[in-house]
Amino acid sequence: MTTAPVTNPQPRGAQRPRTIRFRIERCDGPGKPARWEAFDVPVEPGANVISCLQWIAANPVTIEGKRTTPVVWDSGCLEEVCGACTMRVNGRVRQSCTALIENLLAAGVTEVTLQPMSKFPVVRDLFVDRQRFFNDLKRAKAWVPIDGTYNLGAGPREKPADQAERYVLSTCMTCGCCLDACPQYKKEEDAKEWDQSFVGAAVISQVRLFNEHPTGAALKPERLDFMASIGGVSDCGNAQNCVKVCPKEIPLTESIAAIGRAVSIHRIKQFFGVRD
Amino acid sequence: MAASKNQRVIVVGGGLAGLAATVRIAESGIPVDLFSIVPVKRSHSVCAQGGINACNEVARQQGYSEHEHFDESIYGGDFLAHQPPVYEMAHWAPQIIDLLDRMGVPFNRTQEGYRDLRLFGGSLYKRTHFAGATTGQQLIYALDEQTRRWEAEGMVAKYEHWEFLWPVVSDDGVCRGIVAQDLRTMQVRAFRADAVIMATGGNGLVFGKSTNSVVCTGAAAARCYQAGARYANGEFIQVHPTAIPGADKLRLMSESARGEGGRVWVPAVKGADGKWGKHPDPSRDPRQVPENERYYFLEERYPKYGNIVPRDIATREIFNICMEGLGVFGGNMVYLDLTHLGREYLERKLLGIIEIYRKFVGEDPADVPMRIFPGVHYTMGGLWTTYTPKPDLKGMVPGAPNSMMCSIPGLYAFGEVNYQYHGANRLGANALLSCIFDGLFCGRGVVNHVKNASRAAADEPQSIYDGVVKQEEARVKRLAESKGAENPYHIGRELGEEMTAASTVVKSGPRLEQAMSKLAELRERYARIGVDDPSGWTNQNLAHARAVGDMLAMADVILRGGLERRESRGSHYRTDFPERDDARFLKTTVAEWDGASKSAKISFEPVETGLVQPRARTYGKVEGEAGKKPAAQPVSV
Ligand SMILES: Cc1cc2nc3c(=O)[nH]c(=O)nc-3n(C[C@H](O)[C@H](O)[C@H](O)COP(=O)(O)OP(=O)(O)OC[C@H]3O[C@@H](n4cnc5c(N)ncnc54)[C@H](O)[C@@H]3O)c2cc1C
Ligand code: SF4
Ligand code: SF4
Ligand code: FES
Numbered sequence: 020m021t022t023a024p025v026t027n028p029q030p031r032g033a034q035r036p037r038t039i040r041f042r043i044e045r046c047d048g049p050g051k052p053a054r055w056e057a058f059d060v061p062v063e064p065g066a067n068v069i070s071c072l073q074w075i076a077a078n079p080v081t082i083e084g085k086r087t088t089p090v091v092w093d094s095g096c097l098e099e100v101c102g103a104c105t106m107r108v109n110g111r112v113r114q115s116c117t118a119l120i121e122n123l124l125a126a127g128v129t130e131v132t133l134q135p136m137s138k139f140p141v142v143r144d145l146f147v148d149r150q151r152f153f154n155d156l157k158r159a160k161a162w163v164p165i166d167g168t169y170n171l172g173a174g175p176r177e178k179p180a181d182q183a184e185r186y187v188l189s190t191c192m193t194c195g196c197c198l199d200a201c202p203q204y205k206k207e208e209d210a211k212e213w214d215q216s217f218v219g220a221a222v223i224s225q226v227r228l229f230n231e232h233p234t235g236a237a238l239k240p241e242r243l244d245f246m247a248s249i250g251g252v253s254d255c256g257n258a259q260n261c262v263k264v265c266p267k268e269i270p271l272t273e274s275i276a277a278i279g280r281a282v283s284i285h286r287i288k289q290f291f292g293v294r295d
Numbered sequence: 296m297a298a299s300k301n302q303r304v305i306v307v308g309g310g311l312a313g314l315a316a317t318v319r320i321a322e323s324g325i326p327v328d329l330f331s332i333v334p335v336k337r338s339h340s341v342c343a344q345g346g347i348n349a350c351n352e353v354a355r356q357q358g359y360s361e362h363e364h365f366d367e368s369i370y371g372g373d374f375l376a377h378q379p380p381v382y383e384m385a386h387w388a389p390q391i392i393d394l395l396d397r398m399g400v401p402f403n404r405t406q407e408g409y410r411d412l413r414l415f416g417g418s419l420y421k422r423t424h425f426a427g428a429t430t431g432q433q434l435i436y437a438l439d440e441q442t443r444r445w446e447a448e449g450m451v452a453k454y455e456h457w458e459f460l461w462p463v464v465s466d467d468g469v470c471r472g473i474v475a476q477d478l479r480t481m482q483v484r485a486f487r488a489d490a491v492i493m494a495t496g497g498n499g500l501v502f503g504k505s506t507n508s509v510v511c512t513g514a515a516a517a518r519c520y521q522a523g524a525r526y527a528n529g530e531f532i533q534v535h536p537t538a539i540p541g542a543d544k545l546r547l548m549s550e551s552a553r554g555e556g557g558r559v560w561v562p563a564v565k566g567a568d569g570k571w572g573k574h575p576d577p578s579r580d581p582r583q584v585p586e587n588e589r590y591y592f593l594e595e596r597y598p599k600y601g602n603i604v605p606r607d608i609a610t611r612e613i614f615n616i617c618m619e620g621l622g623v624f625g626g627n628m629v630y631l632d633l634t635h636l637g638r639e640y641l642e643r644k645l646l647g648i649i650e651i652y653r654k655f656v657g658e659d660p661a662d663v664p665m666r667i668f669p670g671v672h673y674t675m676g677g678l679w680t681t682y683t684p685k686p687d688l689k690g691m692v693p694g695a696p697n698s699m700m701c702s703i704p705g706l707y708a709f710g711e712v713n714y715q716y717h718g719a720n721r722l723g724a725n726a727l728l729s730c731i732f733d734g735l736f737c738g739r740g741v742v743n744h745v746k747n748a749s750r751a752a753a754d755e756p757q758s759i760y761d762g763v764v765k766q767e768e769a770r771v772k773r774l775a776e777s778k779g780a781e782n783p784y785h786i787g788r789e790l791g792e793e794m795t796a797a798s799t800v801v802k803s804g805p806r807l808e809q810a811m812s813k814l815a816e817l818r819e820r821y822a823r824i825g826v827d828d829p830s831g832w833t834n835q836n837l838a839h840a841r842a843v844g845d846m847l848a849m850a851d852v853i854l855r856g857g858l859e860r861r862e863s864r865g866s867h868y869r870t871d872f873p874e875r876d877d878a879r880f881l882k883t884t885v886a887e888w889d890g891a892s893k894s895a896k897i898s899f900e901p902v903e904t905g906l907v908q909p910r911a912r913t914y915g916k917v918e919g920e921a922g923k924k925p926a927a928q929p930v931s932v
Contacts, residue, residue: 047830047832048832048833063542064542065540065541065542065655066542066543067541067542067543069543070541070542070543073543073784076784076835076836076839077782077784077785077788079827086827087827088827088828088829088830088836089827089828089835089836091833091835094509095333095337095338095339095341095508095509095510096337096339096341096342096508097508097509097541097543097544097546098342098544098546098651098655099650099651099654100341100342100429100432100647101333101337101338101341101342101508102336102337103333103334103337116543117654117655119654119655119657121657122657142479142833143479143832143833146833149334153334153336153443156440156443157443157446157447160444160447161440161443162399162440162441162443162444163397163398163399163437163440164444165394165397165398165441167322168318168319168322168394168735170390170393170394171393171394171397172393173392173393173396173397173410174393174396174397174398174399176404176407176408176409177401177404177408178404178408179403179404179405179406179408182401182402182403182404185399185401186401186403186426186427186433189401189426189433189436190427190429190432192336192337192341192432193334193336193337229399232399234397234399235399
């Protein structure tokens with residue numbers, strides 16, 4: 020195989036500038052001050068924010084000609100399926116691997132600013148700690164309580180329409196865009212505050228996903244107790260920012276409404292001592 | 296000795312293989328320490344698109360069977376795989392699908408609510424189960440959820456953002472722990488364990504750009520190999536026929552696109568002699584090209600399998616078409632056409648990949664044929680492992696403690712890092728299966744190894760752990776203080792370019808020799824690198840530089856294996872030895888690290904082929920032998 024394709028399958032657009040300026044909000048670690056650094060990065064065909072960060076890692080020299088440390092960031096799949104690379108690109112939270120420079124330029128952008136997510140503690144530069152999110156999945160009991168891994172035959176049959184609904188909910192990649200954009204979701208530096216603070220749309224949607232599964236529904240009462248507690252579904256202010264930024268287009272507001280209703284019914288049933 | 300309270304197992308890697316093993320072992324009552332560079336839910340397995348194979352009732356009633364699945368996999372792998380493990384895996388496959396179904400994986404459904412099936416490469420039966428075109432994501436989520444459940448029960452401790460550095464081996468030669476580094480605090484620490492499972496995936500990044508995730512450097516396997524574990528079949532690397540090139544990676548367009556009816560073609564004109572030649576206007580809009588000027592070369596050359604010939608064959612055919620100058624725009628691309636299938640069908644069955652193409656290329660595959668080219672995809676080779684065959688060779692003995700154990704006892708290799716199952720070429724949708732099979736079937740073997748152990752890791756002297764910690768701290772210090780002029784990123788990139796040019800679709804002795812000299816140059820330059828980041832906090836620069844060193848060691852294994860294997864088989868095609876040579880090379884390539892020369896010693900050992908005898912592998916090709924048409928060595932390398 021030759022080293023590079025002769026023609027690149029990117030649409031051939033108008034002549035673009037040879038380099039693009041990146042302004043990056045940096046921070047050396049927890050408790051350290053934030054600072055800005057700028058880099059001019061040559062734009063390859065098909066370049067995205069990640070390939071530009073890779074270029075900066077190999078050539079960590081600012082526009083002032085100062086040699087600096089390579090920028091730290093998080094990524095994995097580079098095709099918007101692992102959820103790792105979330106950051107704020109020109110102020111908007113999104114996956115950076117699908118942030119194609121070509122598209123940013125076409126939208127009239129002349130500089131790219133990169134900032135870490137705003138609701139999670141910064142580990143370093145653009146790399147944040149989303150442990151709280153995974154912890155909330157544990158609190159939500161977001162799993163199907165199977166009997167074990169031994170051979171017990173097939174799972175329940177399912178209508179294609181039900182599968183389609185569960186599939187969409189199940190594509191949530193724990194990227195946290197919906198949390199970062201939510202006015203009700205608060206940054207918590209202290210893990211002790213985690214269970215007092217709003218869990219956010221993604222976790223609510225996972226509760227819906229597992230409540231909808233015939234075996235998963237066994238834990239529905241516990242999940243709804245969790246949703247009815249402090250930081251649960253009633254903390255949602257219905258601002259709908261979440262659904263606008265979800266890269267997987269998960270119907271988050273539908274999930275919030277569904278779980279809101281389920282919690283009300285759950286409360287009434289609890290009041291009358293009926294089990295779900 | 297029964298499993299005692301303080302016995303533990305370490306699993307390194309939280310992809311499908313690592314998570315399946317974790318769940319199985321935790322369930323049997325032994326606590327697991329699970330290490331992963333990335334949060335396990337973000338492991339590379341999320342990228343898998345197409346599906347997972349297993350015999351099923353519909354296929355069975357049309358004449359398919361577990362035995363047929365086994366035979367296809369052996370034939371697809373050009374007979375290089377040990378047969379008993381493949382036999383066991385094929386027979387286990389249906390219950391693995393059932394289990395995943397019980398875990399809640401949203402498999403696509405038929406109108407009656409049964410699991411839907413699709414066609415995949417190397418088979419004439421629909422036997423691939425799928426969840427949209429993001430099957431890997433859905434499977435790993437199911438296993439991640441079960442792992443989280445065991446974590447909540449206190450049976451699993453996760454060490455995410457930790458990197459495995461080196462195995463710890465006791466004086467009796469048994470692995471009893473690891474040394475790892477926290478990639479945030481940069482602390483280097485030893486962990487004791489009564490067994491260690493490597494489930495660290497493949498090594499696509501050795502080739503620079505590939506379809507793999509950014510952590511797939513193969514460094515973990517390379518470290519075990521440098522610590523004395525044998526490495527097998529390194530030269531067998533799968534190049535997937537259909538990827539889209541990008542600046543940072545090659546993005547896969549799953550085989551399911553062809554399984555669902557996608558057709559591969561190039562614009563061409565058919566001469567009076569019936570031969571296809573260059574189209575006078577190769578850059579014209581594909582939608583304007585009339586049917587009689589479309590050369591469906593796979594369908595013409597392989598009337599039986601058509602577009603779903605196995606990957607090694609499809610890749611070589613696409614490569615040759617481009618070398619003959621028939622590529623789209625006269626370049627290195629062919630069309631993968633889905634436009635005839637209809638938007639509704641595509642979105643229902645293939646949405647995941649359709650979106651990738653829309654996002655990264657900016658065109659809609661429902662309207663315009665996709666432009667694709669082969670890309671490095673899967674590591675068939677891996678850590679050498681053993682197993683206990685049943686006396687009649689039909690499968691493996693369940694629970695045998697040596698199930699997929701490395702040449703270092705107590706160290707196991709599961710999933711893509713294991714060299715078993717796929718021989719010289721993996722069939723599509725068999726990888727997810729082999730990962731989960733390893734975890735579940737061989738996980739039981741690990742439990743028995745732990746329960747039968749005569750010594751416990753908890754009683755080993757602290758000195759053996761401290762020794763390895765010192766070794767690794769010294770390496771970290773050396774890297775952190777390196778101030779040479781060579782840039783590790785440039786070395787990594789040059790390595791990838793050279794490996795792609797010399798050791799992928801088409802290889803030859805002289806070209807591999809040339810790559811060996813380039814590798815020697817890169818290793819010499821690597822000794823003079825400089826690391827820009829002196830920080831002792833979340834230093835990715837250092838971790839990258841360290842992995843580059845391990846990738847150089849792995850490249851040596853791949854190139855030397857390729858040189859010594861003077862034949863063509865599966866993904867390994869040599870222009871100077873274009874035929875398969877069973878007499879000399881129906882053998883596993885074994886690489887052992889030689890500390891003195893800092894390179895691999897290659898030997899060959901027999902393969903267990905007692906169930907199906909090797910036969911010619913043509914896939915019904917008309918004219919000549921399958922995919923073995925000699926191609927000229929690419930000019931620009
Ligand atoms: C784009 C794409 C599509 C695919 N589609 C299919 C398909 O449809 N069907 C199919 O069967 N197969 C498919 N495959 C192949 C399949 O996805 C992989 O073979 C499989 O997922 C590998 O799983 P694994 O568990 O072995 O490793 P991975 O999922 O690669 O996980 C490796 C784990 O090891 C960890 N790790 C690595 N190094 C270290 C270290 N030094 N220290 C600590 N942790 C470490 C990582 O963090 C990760 O958790 C596809 C592959 C690709 C690239
Ligand atoms: S709808 Fe609720 S969860 Fe979504 S952004 Fe608004 S407050 Fe947050
Ligand atoms: S719901 Fe959407 S935005 Fe929120 S974490 Fe999941 S994928 Fe990301
Ligand atoms: S790198 Fe996986 S979502 Fe962007």
